[in-house]
Each structure stands twice: as structure tokens, then as C-alpha cells.
Amino acid sequence: MNKIIHRTLAGLMFGAISIATSAQAQTQTPAQDTVRVRGTVERIDGADIVIKTREGAEAVLTLTDHPLFVAIVKSTMADIKPGMFVGATGMPQADGTQKAVEVHIFPESMRGTGEGHYDWDLKPQSKMTNANVDKSETIAGVDGQMLSVTYKGGEKKVLVTPETAVVTYTTGDRADIKPGIRVFIGAARKLPDGHLQTARITYGKDGLNPPM
Numbered sequence: 439m440n441k442i443i444h445r446t447l448a449g450l451m452f453g454a455i456s457i458a459t460s461a462q463a464q465t466q467t468p469a470q471d472t473v474r475v476r477g478t479v480e481r482i483d484g485a486d487i488v489i490k491t492r493e494g495a496e497a498v499l500t501l502t503d504h505p506l507f508v509a510i511v512k513s514t515m516a517d518i519k520p521g522m523f524v525g526a527t528g529m530p531q532a533d534g535t536q537k538a539v540e541v542h543i544f545p546e547s548m549r550g551t552g553e554g555h556y557d558w559d560l561k562p563q564s565k566m567t568n569a570n571v572d573k574s575e576t577i578a579g580v581d582g583q584m585l586s587v588t589y590k591g592g593e594k595k596v597l598v599t600p601e602t603a604v605v606t607y608t609t610g611d612r613a614d615i616k617p618g619i620r621v622f623i624g625a626a627r628k629l630p631d632g633h634l635q636t637a638r639i640t641y642g643k644d645g646l647n648p649p650m
Contacts (some may be wrong), residue, residue: 507610
């Protein structure tokens with residue numbers, strides 16, 4: 439019984455906090471005093487988490503009082519259904535479509551997070567499209583499936599190829615954050631001492647690199 443209660447409370451907490459903090463992970467432009475961090479946990483230094491960023495620099499993360507830990511796990515195109523809310527980092531194509539580098543499936547509690555189509559910094563010239571799935575179809579002569587998605591003010595077609603990383607979110611745990619874990623911080627606030635403070639750490643589960 440205690441285990442059931444614990445899982446229920448954890449699920450409710452994840453849903454409630456996700457609404458309040460998920461925008462930090464998927465905003466069009468970070469606030470002037472915030473930065474995105476992609477990298478690997480190098481070491482734990484007391485209450486701080488030291489990250490080796492993808493640029494090769496060292497960043498020291500300080501957590502807020504009640505941080506949220508969100509795990510990224512593998513998923514598949516078969517899990518994407520019409521009506522779901524997804525995010526896709528894509529590379530613009532000559533025909534106006536987006537070739538997806540990654541697609542992440544949002545849980546229902548995160549519907550609306552960062553909705554729209556805008557510049558993203560995963561790769562040079564990459565775009566982020568967070569939108570509702572209208573349909574998924576196989577196009578003749580195309581290696582992959584085409585997602586038709588709509589967001590407030592527009593619509594896009596996103597090509598998901600066999601090379602596209604498809605992932606989803608699940609409730610994480612502070613105990614998972616250890617050396618070697620790959621993380622993504624959507625909006626870390628710069629502190630006067632040079633540390634970066636965050637209320638949320640998104641990390642790859644089972645060796646996955648968050649493709650965000």
C-alpha cells in the first residue's frame with residue numbers, strides 16, 4: 439500500500455511541477471541572465487554538480503530548494519498518435535519541411551510547453567517545433583514518416599527518419615545524477631559567483647544522451 443501511495447504522489451508531483459517548470463526546458467529564447475547547458479556530469483562536489491559542457495568548459499550547477507529531476511527515455515514512432523503534443527528539432531529543407539534530428543513526446547501534463555516554431559541551438563540553423571500531431575503518414579519514395587503538426591499560428595510537416603532520435607519523459611530521481619550521466623539544462627540562472635542555478639535537470643536514462 440505504501441508503495442502505491444508513493445508512486446501516486448510522485449506522479450502527481452511530476453505533473454504539477456512540470457506545468458510550472460517545463461517552460462524552462464523549451465523556451466524560444468532564454469532570459470538574458472540564463473543559459474542552456476548540455477553536457478556530462480563530471481563530479482559531485484558537495485551540494486554542487488560539476489558539468490563538462492559540450493563546448494568543453496566546466497559549469498558548476500547549484501540546485502534550488504525543490505528541484506525537479508526529469509529522465510529522458512527511448513521511445514518510437516509507434517508511440518506517437520494523432521492528438522499528442524510533441525517537440526521536434528528539425529533542419530529546414532528546401533521544400534519547407536523540417537527533417538527531424540529528434541522528436542520528444544510530451545506527457546499530457548506538459549501540453550503547450552514552448553508551443554510554436556522558432557530558432558533552436560542544438561545545431562546551426564536548427565529549428566524547434568512544439569505542436570499538436572494531426573497525422574502521421576508514410577510518403578512514397580521518402581525514407582521515414584511525415585508528421586503533420588499544428589501550433590498556434592501555423593503548421594509544419596516534419597520528416598522523421600530512421601536516424602531521428604525519438605524520446606519521451608518520465609519522473610527522474612536525484613540519485614541518478616552521478617558522473618557520466620548526460621544532462622540538459624533548459625534555463626540555468628547565472629549567479630554572482632559564476633555558478634549556475636537551476637530548478638530542473640533533464641537527463642538521459644540508461645546511457646541516453648538527451649537529444650535536445
